[in-house]
Amino acid sequence: MNDIVERACAAALYAPDDAGLDTALDTGASLLAADPSAWPGVGRALLARGETYVRQAWERGWQPADVLRLVRRDLGERHVRLTEDLFAAEGRRYARLPERWPVYEVWWDSAASAPGRAGDEAYAERAALRAKADRFTLATAFLEVLRLLVRLPSIEPVGPVPGDVAGLPQAAHIEPRMLGRIRALLAKAEATPYPEEAEALSAKAQELMARHTVDEALLVARGEGPARAPGACRIGVEPPYEEAKAVLLDAVATANHCRAVWNAAFEFSTVVGFESDLEAVELLYTSLLVQGTAAMTRAEAAQRSGGRKRTKTFRQSFFLAYASRIGHRLAETAEQATAGSLLPALVARDVAVGSRAQEMFPRTTTTRLRGATDHAGWTDGTAAADAARMGGGTRPGLPGRPR
Structure with a gap:
């Protein structure tokens, strides 16, 4: 599955923003959606790839609200839901999040009655049902989200990233x-x-x-x-x-x-x-x-x-x-x-x-x-x-x- 996702990302994520972009996205989505029996594993691999890109976004200074603002502006509400899924998946590794950091639920784990990451096999099918979309449509949307994430530039950080909050002094809030x-x-x-x-x-x-x-x-x-x-x-x-x-x-x-x-x-x-x-x-x-x-x-x-x-x-x-x-x-x-x-x-x-x-x-x-x-x-x-x-x-x- 990792090989399929690797080829799909290579085709879709780095194509220039010109007339060839639609073709690149179609090629990548076709690779991801071609085999129904591979779809659960593809979903798990896409989540893992997305988690990596989300973490890179945090390290470049971005925060969840900033990313969602761009996703909503440049893509659409279906993409917002997929992006929130990636935030939830990436957030599972942290026992504690920074102040002002929202928490996103990993809804597909509990829905599949599977602990931890074992439920990730169910993600792709459940996401398609939620979006009322076929595999190709969902795969295209997912690649568009990954493309946006991987192309985010570095900006000025405004606080710690998840995982770097231990020992930080508490800010003085209004009582x-x-x-x-x-x-x-x-x-x-x-x-x-x-x-x-x-x-x-x-x-x-x-x-x-x-x-x-x-x-x-x-x-x-x-x-x-x-x-x-x-x-x-x-x-x-x-x-x-x-x-x-x-x-x-x-x-x-x-x-x-x-x-x-x-x-x-x-x-x-x-x-x-x-x-x-x-x-x-x-x-x-x-x-x-x-x-x-x-x-x-x-x-x-x-x-x-x-x-x-x-x-x-x-x-x-x-x-x-x-x-x-x-x-x-x-x-x-x-x-x-x-x-x-x-x-x-x-x-x-x-x-x-x-x-x-x-x-x-x-x-x-x-x-x-x-x-x-x-x-x-x-x-x-x-x-x-x-x-x-x-x-x-x-x-x-x-x-x-x-x-």
């Missing part, structure tokens, strides 16, 4: 009960139809985030807490309107003592900062993105009710205005947060984050955003940003010290 309160507040802010209530809820969440950051910085400055190094995480920045989304994420990261570097080709930004701040960035960015999308939908509905057709240009202009205005608001509140006796502790934190970001990304470039050409979209996006519930507001009665 679980506080994190639960923050999530609940933001969820209510996104769900309520009343702007004043939503603003108060999100402002309270922002206040809790700020309290944790300040407390952690002061403890370290006084020598009462362990000194920790900044880490990093990746956050997806996917089309449509990815440029505006990257601007929004950068603004949220900067206001929360982090640095964001956007990789447009792979549809993510790498955010560098201390773990609790990274958690805050993910929460706040996600909430603001949800609010911005909902506001854009309402603005489009209002434009249509007035007899005006809204276009992609309107939506692009809306999101650019929204991100730009949010950035200005966050910058204003962040400046207030660094005033007074807390400044030295927070400056030390910022210096550490800046040094880590420079180490990870010694060469970065700037990009020119595509212009906003729809006046109504820009106006509505600015208004939506002014109404966004992110905390740090200046209205009386609202808690407002920003991060």
